[in-house]
Amino acid sequence: DTGVSQDPRHKITKRGQNVTFRCDPISEHNRLYWYRQTLGQGPEFLTYFQNEAQLEKSRLLSDRFSAERPKGSFSTLEIQRTEQGDSAMYLCASSLGTGWRNEQFFGPGTRLTVL
Amino acid sequence: DAKTTQPPSMDCAEGRAANLPCNHSTISGNEYVYWYRQIHSQGPQYIIHGLKNNETNEMASLIITEDRKSSTLILPHATLRDTAVYYCIVRGDNYGQNFVFGPGTRLSVLP
Numbered sequence: 001d002t003g004v005s006q007d008p009r010h011k012i013t014k015r016g017q018n019v020t021f022r023c024d025p026i027s028e029h030n031r032l033y034w035y036r037q038t039l040g041q042g043p044e045f046l047t048y049f050q051n052e053a054q055l056e057k058s059r060l061l062s063d064r065f066s067a068e069r070p071k072g073s074f075s076t077l078e079i080q081r082t083e084q085g086d087s088a089m090y091l092c093a094s095s096l097g098t099g100w101r102n103e104q105f106f107g108p109g110t111r112l113t114v115l
Numbered sequence: 116d117a118k119t120t121q122p123p124s125m126d127c128a129e130g131r132a133a134n135l136p137c138n139h140s141t142i143s144g145n146e147y148v149y150w151y152r153q154i155h156s157q158g159p160q161y162i163i164h165g166l167k168n169n170e171t172n173e174m175a176s177l178i179i180t181e182d183r184k185s186s187t188l189i190l191p192h193a194t195l196r197d198t199a200v201y202y203c204i205v206r207g208d209n210y211g212q213n214f215v216f217g218p219g220t221r222l223s224v225l226p
Contacts, residue, residue, distance in 0.1 A: 002161075004158075033214075042216030043216045044216070045213035093158075104161070106151075106158035108157060109157070109158050111156075
C-alpha cells in the first residue's frame with residue numbers, strides 16, 4: 001500500500017453513460033497525476049495538478065474528460081458519454097514534487113469496462 | 116516517446132540476481148533514471164532512482180554507467196514475487212514533467 005487510494009476499484013458501465021473516479025493522494029504531496037493504461041501497454045499520462053491548479057493536459061484528454069482537484073487534496077476524473085475505447089485502467093499518482101524527492105507513488109487503479 | 120530502451124522479456128532463476136538493463140543514450144545532465152515495476156493488475160510500484168551515483172535501497176541496486184547512457188537494475192536475490200513488468204524511465208526535475216512509460220521488461224522468475 002503506497003498511501004494513494006482510488007475509488008472505485010472496478011467500474012462497469014454502458015456506452016454513453018458518465019462515470020467519475022476519485023483519487024486520494026498521500027496527504028503531504030502537492031502534485032497529483034492521472035494516467036491511463038490499456039492492456040499490454042505502459043501507463044500513459046493524462047493530466048497533472050500542482051495543488052488545485054491543473055497545469056498540464058495530454059492530447060489524450062479529449063473534451064469528454066474532465067479532472068478537478070478542488071481543494072488541492074483529493075481529485076476526481078470524470079468521463080462523459082463513455083465509449084468502448086475508454087475501457088482501461090485509470091491510475092492516479094502523487095509526488096512531493098521537489099528536487100530529489102520527486103518520485104511518484106501510484107494508487108491501485110480503477111479498472112473501467114465500457115459495454 | 117519513451118527515452119529508454121529495454122529488452123522486452125527476461126528470465127531469472129529464483130534466488131539468483133536479476134540484472135535488468137536499460138539504455139538511455141540521449142539522457143541530459145539534469146535527468147534522473149527511475150525504475151518502477153508493475154505486478155499484474157496493480158499500480159506501478161516505485162523501486163529506486165538515481166542521477167549519477169549508484170544507489171541501493173532495501174529493494175534493489177541501481178548501477179549507472181559513468182557516461183550515464185545506460186543503467187542496470189539489480190534485484191540481488193530474486194523471488195517468485197518479483198515476477199513483474201519493470202519500467203526504466205528518464206525524467207527531468209523540471210516543472211510539470213510527467214513520467215513517459217515504455218513497454219518495459221517482463222521479468223519472469225522461475226522456480
